[in-house]
Amino acid sequence: MKNFRVTQQEIVLVVFVALFAICSVFLNGFLTTDNILTLLQNVAVLGILGLAMAIVVIGRGIDISLIAALAVPPGLVLQLVQYGYTLPFAISLGLGIAIIFGLVNGWLIAYAEVPSLFATLATGIFFAGLGQAFLFELEVVQWSEGMNGFEWLGQGSLLGVPMPIVMFGIACLAVAFLLRRTRVGAYIYAIGDNLAASRVTGIPVRPIVVLQYVLAALIGCFAGLVLASSVNSMPTRIYSSTLIYDVILVVVLGGIGLSGGKGGVINVILGTLLIGTMLNSMTIMDLPYAAQNLFKGIVLLIAVIADTLLNPRNEETAQQGDI
């Protein structure tokens, strides 16, 4: 038994292949180029968000406010362009807001030492409320003249591949480079593995943690821009949806343990594909939205139970205050 250890990654791969095979056989119109492209296009935004979440989770954190970062800065960009500001100005202001979101999260978590989950739970609500109360005129911020040309980001295609997929690919490469080829990436893994030891080693733990959340917010903002340009508007009510659970689902299913220091971009891609297949097949089967959520929840639960059974903890190894 000792040499036989299944990683979650392998399980997910097997489940994904099986699910994909079953869908291909039993569902009409699943295994067509068009449907596969649609599937990928639909989960591209989710995948980009998954990358953002992965950076934070690898550093033993979690960012619940990601959806606010997805909705509010791009919404602001669209709103400003509606008011007649130029697109570059609007985008730089949007990115600026995203960076501020990240800095606030990072400061709360690294310096004020609020647990990441509570900090981002609260800041997510705060940012969403900020957008709702002061930034947007309507709940759906509409596309305007000034944005013309920008929709290429969401609706164009490169060599026949829709742009959102290309964007997801680019984001994957960028994050993979960051995590695997740079010093900052190594620091993030080290912090996720053992924060106290990293601090003792001399890694600037607090700035790196802040950087994680800034990067997450920026990637979230990028995902929001892709989303907005593909649907020609920014539906800001998205932060009330269950999208954040899908993002966590992608990361956890993909095999990036919530205890940090493990996993990488490949896990996000795997998780995204699995979720994409699931959602796509449920849509083809015409399940109601609530039933889809129920199903997703049960799958997530099974994934977490499997994770616990594969990486068991007991009273001796559990970390105090780990909730």
Add this chain to the structure above:
Amino acid sequence: MRDTLVRLRYHYWPDHWIGEILSKRWTETAIPVFVLLIVGFWLSQTIDNFLSPTSLADTARQASEIGFITLGMALVVIVGGIDLSVGSMFALSNFFALFALNVLGWPVPVVAVTTIVCGMLLGAVNGILIGYLRLRAFITTLITLIIYRSAYELLIQDYSNTIAASFPDFPSWDFLGYGEVYGFPSVAILFIAVAIFGHIFLTRLRPGWHITAIGGSRRSAHNSGVAVRRTIALCYVASGGLTALGSLFFAARLGTVGGDIGVGWEVTVLTATVLGGITLGGGKGSVTKAAVGTLIVLMITNGLTNMNVSGGVNRMVLASILLIAAMIDIRWQKNRNRIISKVYVSPTYLGLPEPPETEIGRGGPFEQNDKLRDVSLIGLGRIEAPEDVILDKNDNLYAGSRHGDIIRFLAPDYEEMEVFAHIGGQPLGMAFDRQDNLYVCIGGMGLYKIDPDGKVEKATDETNRSIYSVNDDSRLRLADDLDITDEGLIFFSEATVRYEMDEWPVDGLEARGNGRIICYDTNTGKTRTVLRGLRFPNGICVASDHQSILFAETWGCSIKRYWYAGPKKGKVETVIDNLPGFPDNINLASDGNYWLALVGMRGPAQDLAWKMPGFRMRMAKRVPLDEWLFPNINTGCVVKFNEKGEILESYWDLKGENHPMITSMREHKGYLYLGGIQNNRIGRYKLENADPEFSQYGTRWGKS
């Protein structure tokens, strides 16, 4: 003039209260209560009819409904977890209650019971997953939040019209929703009952202690045999049950199954929990905190709604409160001990006149000499920290040791040594009573009695609590020295009520009258405090008149007399003031006078610092502990004084070779036996012109 101002300022302003109040556990509850009062006052000023009975009753109903959920959340947070699924469980239980009543037509009591069982089952799912399967609480309850919510949405698609169509009419159901008992809403009364039980449960009952223990340290709880997994699982079951209880009243009051019931309530409840001061991560929290947090959050959200603030601002305010409360709580938990240790030390003014001369060649009774150089040593290297020494009627020598033992050296040569009794704390002053029982003051423990066979028995370890003291001073912290009167009263000193034994130099830094003299009556077994506000009272000796005791105030550098009987009963009189050193134990001398040990000598720096409380306060705040001013205890002496307080002679060990430190001395048959709390020996000095038959035991209790 300036001195007088400083003296008055430090005499009347109670600096020491700040540290004592902060170290009380109830300050953590007091802060949220204070916030609640501010919020309540602010709302009553800005909103009309806020304090009207209808409005208050309405608030009470809502608060109780949410309060039940907060209690459940508090329980789960205290055990070290979190329950995000409460909002969805609330919606599902609400649906179940209405479904059972309106569609299935069950009687109200059955509906009530089954609804709660339904909630407990929903909670049991969380409990099994988190408690037994050891899943992470946050992610697990997040998932059950989605699952329960989806289930609720699927259910109301099918049944909401059926439920809305029927109008149940049961008086008992209405009583749940709108009933009042003497003007109090029914739900509020039940909530108060549950809260009182919850308080007793958490603070007084074994399962409650287990919950706190697991939250405080899961591993230690597991290793001490607490059923960790079962307890955790049951906490989630209780959370589900309490949530269902809240939803039952909600269902009776509103009777709707709207799509947004319970949405986002987990954040509201979590905010209430954290705002009340229940620490995330577990181990700390109380029912009061949960209730206060609920009231604050509810008042703020209702207030904002009343003021027509937009939903966005409402959310921002709630999120900010959650963040600020979490930040304050985390900072406080992290720095509490540091803050308290910084403000706890609160020096006072102590102005002593110039000390008398001790230099050689200047004359006077304190003139230094080298008489003690010739002491012979007993138990060198074999005993540690003999604070006091005493001899019994068979001439055996007793001394305390740092290891918590009473050591006996056997007469006549005191070479053989044995452990007479083991007590466990540092023995300090000792005295024999008429029946040969040895009474010992034990630092940190109290007054103990050892019978001639070496059997240890507690005499007393508590006294009456003083009304105006913030610290609970009923327990004895540092019982120091004692003597026994003819009537069987034991007077003993407690050096300080603010510090533990190892912190005694810090008490010297304060120089406040923190000590007291306590009387234990061996006839009745009663203990009471007779004198308060003394500056480190130390040695005690029953005076020759058998109506008064002499006692030393170490930091006061004085000897005082207290009459416990006779015409001057209850009066205190100064016998000697302005000693050149710090007086310790007092004992009888064979010529009718008294021996006094000076444990250390005053220095100009110490005297000056005592006149500058601000300087000492800054030192305590800014300088690390090991660099604080420390009273000199390297050189001391033994002096003899008479009834009038005149110093007759003094005995010094100038080089400090044989007897470096003296905390006590006992005259016995022509010899003076010397003890010192930092010594590894007992000194024996041959007295000239002393009565060779004198023994303290014989003088006090008669030769037997």
